[in-house]
Amino acid sequence: xxxxxxxxxxKTNSYETESMKEALRSAGFEIVDFSxxxxxxxxxxxxxxxxxIADRKSRQMIHRAKSFNEDAIIVAxxxxxxxxxxxxxxxxPVDIVIGSSDKKNLVTSIHELIEMRNTGIIDGEKSFVTxxxxxxxxxxxxxxxxxxxxxxxxxxxxxxxxxCTFCIIPFLRGxxxxxxxxxxxxxxxxxxxxxxxxxxxxxxNMSAYGADINYEHDLADVINSVNELPLVERxxxxxxxxxxxxxxxxxxxxxxxxxxxHFHLSLQSGSNxxxxxxxxxxxxxxxxxxxxxxxxxxxNPAITxxxxxxxxxxxxxxxxxxxxxxxxxxxxAVHVFPYxxxxxxxAADMPSQIPSDIKSKRTGKLTDITNKLKEKYNDGCIGKAxxxxxxxxxxxxxxxxxxxxxxxxxxxxxxxxxxxxxxxTVKAVVSGRFNKEYMLADVVNDI
Numbered sequence: 118x119x120x121x122x123x124x125x126x127x128k129t130n131s132y133e134t135e136s137m138k139e140a141l142r143s144a145g146f147e148i149v150d151f152s153x154x155x156x157x158x159x160x161x162x163x164x165x166x167x168x169x170i171a172d173r174k175s176r177q178m179i180h181r182a183k184s185f186n187e188d189a190i191i192v193a194x195x196x197x198x199x200x201x202x203x204x205x206x207x208x209x210p211v212d213i214v215i216g217s218s219d220k221k222n223l224v225t226s227i228h229e230l231i232e233m234r235n236t237g238i239i240d241g242e243k244s245f246v247t248x249x250x251x252x253x254x255x256x257x258x259x260x261x262x263x264x265x266x267x268x269x270x271x272x273x274x275x276x277x278x279x280x281c282t283f284c285i286i287p288f289l290r291g292x293x294x295x296x297x298x299x300x301x302x303x304x305x306x307x308x309x310x311x312x313x314x315x316x317x318x319x320x321x322n323m324s325a326y327g328a329d330i331n332y333e334h335d336l337a338d339v340i341n342s343v344n345e346l347p348l349v350e351r352x353x354x355x356x357x358x359x360x361x362x363x364x365x366x367x368x369x370x371x372x373x374x375x376x377x378x379h380f381h382l383s384l385q386s387g388s389n390x391x392x393x394x395x396x397x398x399x400x401x402x403x404x405x406x407x408x409x410x411x412x413x414x415x416x417n418p419a420i421t422x423x424x425x426x427x428x429x430x431x432x433x434x435x436x437x438x439x440x441x442x443x444x445x446x447x448x449x450a451v452h453v454f455p456y457x458x459x460x461x462x463x464a465a466d467m468p469s470q471i472p473s474d475i476k477s478k479r480t481g482k483l484t485d486i487t488n489k490l491k492e493k494y495n496d497g498c499i500g501k502a503x504x505x506x507x508x509x510x511x512x513x514x515x516x517x518x519x520x521x522x523x524x525x526x527x528x529x530x531x532x533x534x535x536x537x538x539x540x541x542t543v544k545a546v547v548s549g550r551f552n553k554e555y556m557l558a559d560v561v562n563d564i
Contacts, residue, residue: 126165136258164197216246249291274320309348337369387442427476429467449494451487
């Protein structure tokens with residue numbers, strides 16, 4: 118049988134989709150593209166529900182899959198299902214629904230549904246959705262291979278207990294659950310032996326890793342354990358809450374030389390009244406101190422973040438505070454989003470909702486500012502040595518280049534040379550700017 122998968126949402130979803138793909142392949146399914154040109158017998162949509170817009174995209178992809186093959190089995194998995202499985206079954210053209218902590222049931226559910234249909238139960242449906250209001254175990258999923266052969270996302274944690282006022286995720290992902298340290302290390306060790314050089318830790322709230330096991334192991338323990346694996350070259354941490362950045366944490370990991378000096382430190386706003394209304398649990402001043410602490414321990418670290426503009430009650434003065442604040446921090450890159458109302462959250466019912474045109478204007482202004490900050494940071498890397506993990510070959514301006522990222526997540530072009538292969542890590546010096554997307558780099562023998 119042929120199966121096609123489509124992923125929506127975060128890096129944690131990406132890991133889970135890759136794991137489901139492997140489970141299907143191991144069960145004898147042929148994996149094909151999610152396209153009308155490659156009809157499949159089974160379509161799996163790993164959904165997202167972080168915003169109302171994400172819900173709409175999830176529904177659209179479910180209907181698109183059905184349009185590819187009317188007779189196919191349609192599986193909806195993930196957060197959109199977790200939010201309301203019964204409605205999804207009732208209103209969407211799906212045959213199987215799988216919650217955000219039930220993806221291990223994918224292959225079994227498909228076989229069971231096929232068996233039901235073979236016995237004449239044509240309208241049978243399957244549902245695997247765990248109630249995440251109660252404590253549940255970490256769902257152990259694994260990846261034994263990775264098609265990129267350079268970088269792999271590794272899920273180390275699930276769930277969140279913070280309940281920010283704009284976020285529905287704690288209700289859809291449940292309480293904090295930490296993956297066993299030995300399982301993380303085993304998976305990464307196996308993948309590194311297959312040529313993968315960089316591992317990106319991902320989770321819903323990675324800073325809370327270990328909270329559910331009384332910190333028998335914490336995030337620093339994960340980092341240090343993976344650092345000891347001989348074939349691992351890079352460790353990258355996808356997103357952290359500011360509260361984990363302490364002298365104690367940085368002292369624990371300072372000798373883990375494989376940690377990339379790139380930290381995605383969640384912010385959301387540079388205005389204290391907005392942070393308070395978001396229930397973020399820190400002030401702009403405290404966040405600033407965390408950034409300074411990272412710069413004490415790492416040379417020219419890339420500090421990236423996410424910011425929401427147009428949160429309910431945000432005034433022009435508050436928006437200006439955020440513009441000024443991002444300049445003060447000097448981020449290397451920022452993902453900027455207009456506030457999107459999510460039904461079921463506290464913020465959705467807050468007064469003083471901001472009109473769409475104002476949200477769009479503020480988002481555009483901050484995006485312009487942060488684009489300039491990115492260019493400034495990248496230009497500041499010129500003349501500095503770093504390593505670059507080669508990921509692909511592209512043609513640009515009639516020439517052939519290798520592309521890859523430095524440890525600080527600066528995307529570079531290197532003139533193609535027969536002595537370099539995809540998956541190699543090369544020593545290089547950033548030599549200039551190619552365009553807004555790429556910097557140029559030259560390979561060197563010693564750095």
